[in-house]
Amino acid sequence: MDINGKTALVTGANRGLGRQLAAQLRDRGAVVYAAARNPATVDLPGVTPIALDITDPTSVAAAAAATSGVAILVNNAGSSTGSSLLTGDLADVRLEMDAHFFGTLAVIRAFAPQLAAQQSSAVLNILSALSWVSFPASGAYCAAKSAEWSLTNALRQELAAQGTRVSVLHVGYMDTDMTRSVNAPKSDPALIAKLAVDGIEAGDAEIIADEVSRQVQAGLAAGVAALYPQLA
Ligand SMILES: NC(=O)c1ccc[n+]([C@@H]2O[C@H](COP(=O)([O-])OP(=O)(O)OC[C@H]3O[C@@H](n4cnc5c(N)ncnc54)[C@H](OP(=O)(O)O)[C@@H]3O)[C@@H](O)[C@H]2O)c1
Numbered sequence: 001m002d003i004n005g006k007t008a009l010v011t012g013a014n015r016g017l018g019r020q021l022a023a024q025l026r027d028r029g030a031v032v033y034a035a036a037r038n039p040a041t042v043d044l045p046g047v048t049p050i051a052l053d054i055t056d057p058t059s060v061a062a063a064a065a066a067t068s069g070v071a072i073l074v075n076n077a078g079s080s081t082g083s084s085l086l087t088g089d090l091a092d093v094r095l096e097m098d099a100h101f102f103g104t105l106a107v108i109r110a111f112a113p114q115l116a117a118q119q120s121s122a123v124l125n126i127l128s129a130l131s132w133v134s135f136p137a138s139g140a141y142c143a144a145k146s147a148e149w150s151l152t153n154a155l156r157q158e159l160a161a162q163g164t165r166v167s168v169l170h171v172g173y174m175d176t177d178m179t180r181s182v183n184a185p186k187s188d189p190a191l192i193a194k195l196a197v198d199g200i201e202a203g204d205a206e207i208i209a210d211e212v213s214r215q216v217q218a219g220l221a222a223g224v225a226a227l228y229p230q231l232a
Pocket of ligand 1: 036037077078128173177179
């Protein structure tokens with residue numbers, strides 16, 4: 001896909017990876033809507049801030065009505081409550097599903113008609129290595145990312161009928177607010193954003209951004225014993 005001149009919308013574009021994705025798309029010549037719960041927090045020059053809370057149906061409908069010509073939709077917005085599925089607050093578990101699964105789904109449904117109207121269009125969903133492997137301490141987040149992975153694979157088949165390509169990014173830890181308390185190697189979100197937008201340009205169905213994600217993906221084929229050796 002030639003990004004130059006296309007209209008793109010990035011959710012959660014006010015900080016973290018979303019801000020870098022909006023900057024990458026802008027730098028490659030896209031007209032960028034930088035969507036954020038509070039558009040006043042968008043500080044990127046050369047983009048158009050727009051209000052969007054992906055968990056609020058009224059906000060999603062308003063954002064779709066306020067925009068036109070969106071050919072590239074990037075579903076980046078997400079939260080991490082660090083909740084255990086067994087002992088965490090159920091409200092936090094629901095919040096993860098509301099953002100990553102129902103929120104992403106609502107945004108795709110709302111923007112599908114705009115995407116369909118373009119000669120070429122693309123959706124990029126930001127997933128994680130944690131779509132494929134679960135940590136008990138953040139079980140709610142991992143379950144929501146798995147649900148988003150499944151959603152992506154169903155919708156990529158449905159959206160193909162209208163000529164919209166769907167890409168997915170899997171990545172391990174990045175250095176953003178979300179991982180401030182994590183003490184582990186982290187990627188630079190600017191570099192991950194570059195890889196992600198390269199993937200949209202190339203029409204890649206799956207963008208595996210780092211070695212951790214590659215290893216976890218390979219582990220899937222080897223089953224539970226490979227992914228959770230501590231249970232042996
Ligand atoms: N950081 C990592 O290591 C990592 C690894 C793999 C995947 N990811 C994924 O990458 C994406 C971006 O994460 P990040 O690391 O950049 O996190 P971040 O720095 O915490 O940013 C999260 C972004 O999502 C927005 N957001 C949260 N809930 C929202 C909602 N209901 N409606 C609209 N916007 C909402 C936040 O907006 P506010 O400013 O309003 O809170 C913020 O812009 C997420 O999907 C995350 O799951 C992250």
